[in-house]
Amino acid sequence: MAESVRVALLGCGTVGTEVVRLLHEQAHDLRARVGAPIELVGIAVRRPNRVREGVPQELITTDALGLVKRDDVDVVIEVVGGIEPARTWLVEALRSGKSVITGNKALLAEDGGSLHDAAAEGGADLYYEAAVAGAIPLLRPLRESLHGDRLTQVTGIVNGTTNFILSAMDSTGAGYSEALDEATALGYAEPDPTADVEGFDAAAKAAILASLAFHTRVRAADVYREGITEVSAADVASAKAMGCIIKLLCIASRTKDGGVSVRVHPAMIPRSHPLASVGDAFNAVFIEAEAAGQLMFYGRGAGGAPSASAVLGDLVAVARNRLTGARSSSESAYADLPVRPMGEVWTRYHVSLDVADKAGVLASVAGVFARHDVSIATVNQSGRGDDASLVIVTHAAKDADLAATVAELRSLDFVRSIASVLRVEGD
Amino acid sequence: MAESVRVALLGCGTVGTEVVRLLHEQAHDLRARVGAPIELVGIAVRRPNRVREGVPQELITTDALGLVKRDDVDVVIEVVGGIEPARTWLVEALRSGKSVITGNKALLAEDGGSLHDAAAEGGADLYYEAAVAGAIPLLRPLRESLHGDRLTQVTGIVNGTTNFILSAMDSTGAGYSEALDEATALGYAEPDPTADVEGFDAAAKAAILASLAFHTRVRAADVYREGITEVSAADVASAKAMGCIIKLLCIASRTKDGGVSVRVHPAMIPRSHPLASVGDAFNAVFIEAEAAGQLMFYGRGAGGAPSASAVLGDLVAVARNRLTGARSSSESAYADLPVRPMGEVWTRYHVSLDVADKAGVLASVAGVFARHDVSIATVNQSGRGDDASLVIVTHAAKDADLAATVAELRSLDFVRSIASVLRVEGD
Numbered sequence: 001m002a003e004s005v006r007v008a009l010l011g012c013g014t015v016g017t018e019v020v021r022l023l024h025e026q027a028h029d030l031r032a033r034v035g036a037p038i039e040l041v042g043i044a045v046r047r048p049n050r051v052r053e054g055v056p057q058e059l060i061t062t063d064a065l066g067l068v069k070r071d072d073v074d075v076v077i078e079v080v081g082g083i084e085p086a087r088t089w090l091v092e093a094l095r096s097g098k099s100v101i102t103g104n105k106a107l108l109a110e111d112g113g114s115l116h117d118a119a120a121e122g123g124a125d126l127y128y129e130a131a132v133a134g135a136i137p138l139l140r141p142l143r144e145s146l147h148g149d150r151l152t153q154v155t156g157i158v159n160g161t162t163n164f165i166l167s168a169m170d171s172t173g174a175g176y177s178e179a180l181d182e183a184t185a186l187g188y189a190e191p192d193p194t195a196d197v198e199g200f201d202a203a204a205k206a207a208i209l210a211s212l213a214f215h216t217r218v219r220a221a222d223v224y225r226e227g228i229t230e231v232s233a234a235d236v237a238s239a240k241a242m243g244c245i246i247k248l249l250c251i252a253s254r255t256k257d258g259g260v261s262v263r264v265h266p267a268m269i270p271r272s273h274p275l276a277s278v279g280d281a282f283n284a285v286f287i288e289a290e291a292a293g294q295l296m297f298y299g300r301g302a303g304g305a306p307s308a309s310a311v312l313g314d315l316v317a318v319a320r321n322r323l324t325g326a327r328s329s330s331e332s333a334y335a336d337l338p339v340r341p342m343g344e345v346w347t348r349y350h351v352s353l354d355v356a357d358k359a360g361v362l363a364s365v366a367g368v369f370a371r372h373d374v375s376i377a378t379v380n381q382s383g384r385g386d387d388a389s390l391v392i393v394t395h396a397a398k399d400a401d402l403a404a405t406v407a408e409l410r411s412l413d414f415v416r417s418i419a420s421v422l423r424v425e426g427d
Numbered sequence: 428m429a430e431s432v433r434v435a436l437l438g439c440g441t442v443g444t445e446v447v448r449l450l451h452e453q454a455h456d457l458r459a460r461v462g463a464p465i466e467l468v469g470i471a472v473r474r475p476n477r478v479r480e481g482v483p484q485e486l487i488t489t490d491a492l493g494l495v496k497r498d499d500v501d502v503v504i505e506v507v508g509g510i511e512p513a514r515t516w517l518v519e520a521l522r523s524g525k526s527v528i529t530g531n532k533a534l535l536a537e538d539g540g541s542l543h544d545a546a547a548e549g550g551a552d553l554y555y556e557a558a559v560a561g562a563i564p565l566l567r568p569l570r571e572s573l574h575g576d577r578l579t580q581v582t583g584i585v586n587g588t589t590n591f592i593l594s595a596m597d598s599t600g601a602g603y604s605e606a607l608d609e610a611t612a613l614g615y616a617e618p619d620p621t622a623d624v625e626g627f628d629a630a631a632k633a634a635i636l637a638s639l640a641f642h643t644r645v646r647a648a649d650v651y652r653e654g655i656t657e658v659s660a661a662d663v664a665s666a667k668a669m670g671c672i673i674k675l676l677c678i679a680s681r682t683k684d685g686g687v688s689v690r691v692h693p694a695m696i697p698r699s700h701p702l703a704s705v706g707d708a709f710n711a712v713f714i715e716a717e718a719a720g721q722l723m724f725y726g727r728g729a730g731g732a733p734s735a736s737a738v739l740g741d742l743v744a745v746a747r748n749r750l751t752g753a754r755s756s757s758e759s760a761y762a763d764l765p766v767r768p769m770g771e772v773w774t775r776y777h778v779s780l781d782v783a784d785k786a787g788v789l790a791s792v793a794g795v796f797a798r799h800d801v802s803i804a805t806v807n808q809s810g811r812g813d814d815a816s817l818v819i820v821t822h823a824a825k826d827a828d829l830a831a832t833v834a835e836l837r838s839l840d841f842v843r844s845i846a847s848v849l850r851v852e853g854d
Contacts, residue, residue: 022718026577032642032761033574129572135719137572145556145564147460148739150453215459274725277704291449291736292562295726298701299719309718312575326753334459 004039005319008073010064010089011080012045012052015103015130018308019077020055030312034319042067068093075318077311078102079130083110094118094126099318101311103130109204109220112211116331125321125328127314132205133158133283135306136299137313142212142287143329149289151213153253155425158205160281160301161196162228162248164188166236166266167279170245175233188281198227199264202250209285210252210262215335218252218262224342226265235266238352238391238420244268245276249425253345259338261345268350269426276426343400348377350393351406352420357388361414365390368412372405373397387416393424431466432746435500437491437516438507439472439479442530442557445735446504447482457739461746469494495520502745504738505529506557510537521545521553526745528738530557536631536647539638543758552748552755554741559632560585560710562733563726564740569639569714570756576716578640580680582852585632587708587728588623589655589675591615593663593693594706597672602660615708625654626691629677636712637679637689642762645679645689651769653692662693665779665818665847671695672703676852680772686765688772695777696853703853770827775804777820778833779847784815788841792817795839799832800824814843820851 007023009016023030023040031037043055044064061067068076068089076093078100080086086107090100095118102108108115108131119126129139133156157163161183168179180197183189195201203223210218228248239246247269252262269276274296278284283301288294300306321327355361362381369376375395382389394402409415434450436443450457450467458464470482471491488494495503495516503520507513508531517527517534522545529535535542535558546553556566560583584590588610595606607624610616622628630650637645655675666673674696679689696703701723705711710728715721727733748754782788789808796803802822809816821829836842 018718022575026575029577029642029762030575033759135716136722137568140572141564141568144744145567145740146736147743148449148453148457148741149736150456215456274704277701289562289736291445291732291739293727293730293733295563295724297722297724299722303720305718306720309573309576309716312718313572314575316574317571320756321753324753326748326751329747332460335456 004037005034005074005322006039006041006072007075007077008041008067009043010076010078012043012055014304015079015307017052017055018304019311022308022312030316033316035323038315038319041072064089065092073098074322075099075101075315078104081106083107087111087114090115091118094124095122097122097124099125099322101127101314101318103128103307103311105131105204105208109207113217120330123327125318127318129314130307130310132208133285134301134303135309136283136297138285138297139212146289149291151287151289153251153288154209154213154285155275156209156250156285157247157275157278158250158283158285158301159196159202159248160283161189161193163278164281166228166246166248169233169236173233176229176231197229199225199248202248202264206250206252206262206264209250210260213252214260214337215332216260216337217333218339222262222339224263228266231266235420235422238350239268242268242350244270246422247275251425255340255345259340261340263342263345265423267423267425273426343398345399346396347399347402348394348396348424349402350422350424351418352391353409353418354387354389354416356414356416357383357386365409368408369405372401374401374405431464432461432501432749433466433468433499434502434504435468435494436470437503437505439470439482441731442506442734444479444482445731446738449735449739457743460743462750465742465746468499491516492519500525501749502526502528502742505531508533510534514538514541517542518545521551522549524549524551526552526749528554528741528745530555530734530738532558532631532635536634540644547757550754552745554745554755556741557734557737559635560712561728561730562736563710563724565712565724566639573716576718578714578716580678580715581636581640581712582702583636583677583712584674584702584705585677585710585712585728586623586629586675587710588616588620590705591708593655593673593675596660596663600660603656603658624656626652626675629675629691633677633679633689633691636677637687640679641687641764642759643687643764644760645766649689649766651690655693658693662847662849665777666695669695669777671697673849674702678852682767682772686767688767690769690772692850694850694852700853770825772826773823774826774829775821775823775851776829777849777851778845779818780836780845781814781816781843783841783843784810784813795835796832799828801828801832
């Protein structure tokens, strides 16, 4: 049996505690799978006196950087989150040849390049399976198994909080606030839910997924982002009437002109789509590839144990690499495709509006769409007294043209209100 | 740029032709991802004069063993299938240090040990992503990403032909023969469908999945196997009435006594189960792990392009390994768990029977279950003239006890007929 692989853990909250527990509980299996024992040599935390069940107090330190620099550390696991000081620690570790495992999606999406560059400089492994879709083995298949194929689109439900809220709105007819309150009460939403409900969390994950799928560096700032706070009970009802359901999707796709587009926004998808039945706080990622066709990965996106499972899977890989002198595939960003702005992306809109029920209104509305080069796929008109309700679904058009169409509709006298505007995804 | 990685292809049918096409079409991307060009140096076929569009005639040979032995071959891709001569070729390749990529599930399930041993001897890579669930990146996640977790059960729909037939029976109410005819007409079933409909194909895949999931060598002969030829329109209707659907499942699970059980048989699962909506010829594998919880992988299980996608994903990995001098994780069979026979596996049964409608019948029927230590979960009795229909779902019990219960029921005077007996899976 080879000498042990020595691990430093940065952060010991929900995920970190679970990592410590599993390292202990599965020590026998891990040793057999790695070919050497895994030894936890230090745990850096901010509050050393907090009680953490099952965590050996003698390993606790508050000096994270000192721990990272220790000569007897082979692998650094970071589950702290945030840009700094995590970036400083991880760049230091990677440059000195220590393998890094992190679930830090914000850092990867903001400045993954620095980590990849440091990994290349130090000849070290950088794994981050836990950063997107928690327990689901997704990133390594993307960066390894699907390398013989050409991906065309990645569509994901990657934020459990918003999926829980939208699922509740769909099943009970509740409004957004009510569903958010339920999610908060059940612990699915943070006291400050901004990062989730405004789509920041999903946008960071979208950047990571797009980078891997298209061999191109994509940062969080490149991702178009809309959250779910404007999704109304009326929107949910409109979607139901269309045989659809509303999901917060992250979508990374190749554009017709050889670029990529990356976006996060709520959208209607048909209930027959594989993503439609992904309920509660589950995550799923739907992949379309030229040769493989359609693939989907489904599982728990967050939580201590699921994230720790992803971290330990990475740990077995980097530990084996250290013992055999191998190194995982490094960042693949050779394609370097341009990221297109949202306005140039081709999407479809569902627009539901209340109009005055008089002659010529439908012709005028249709004229607005036509002036913006937007082709209408279906129209449903139903009268109710002086008003008529129009539900229009478009063919694919440039998002900027669709947005301009809606803006012009809003300005028209005979348009009493626009009840719902939603993008439509999934054929 | 490093020198090229030289590939020999054994077999040039549906999958092989697609491999040749993709190697040509994606040469630029493959070179970038591998770090060196991939060069196809020979293609061994049985019928050299057959026209194969896009396949360079000058690479064709009928001497597969000679091709495998060539000094300038680095990687051997085998898409011929069958035990021999494929085993001889691949053992030869691996022993001499050549990496092997194969989709040969029959060989892997019958004698994967010989291949793994030869790979260890030659220090070579053995990859076989295409062998199970075609394009779905499943085996590498099982053998790598999930190594930090403890799997409890793997439940798969891994045969597209039978899933197409059962989906058709469910949606149209057709009988088995009629649905098989449709599958044959559409090319989803072979002229001789035995390997699919009798569960041999699924059993081979079950053995491969179980070996990876439980770090234990499992062979096709260890797998309990029932096909779908006995599934009737009445069974399908019974399942519907229960809110279930019938699927041919492969199930590999840990048993309570520390062993594993591996089986293939039709079973009822609730329509709310993620596997229930896997229709047509799609495949999906549902994994339960202690830390990760529930995971599902979904996609196309067969076909030229999907299988070729899996082969090329493997090719990028082994080619990178050759260039960096690394080697993939070898066979992990350290756990060496005992495989339990079907009779000892705990399952649940759904039994639907017609009985004479007279006093004491229900008591007698219930007595039969009790005598075999089988606990009844639900009973539904409905009268129709002199007869009554009884639908019974049991709690989990030993499969042998359940089978003995049904056998005794069959022998009773007042049991007119047993309309349907099916196992029930998924809570």
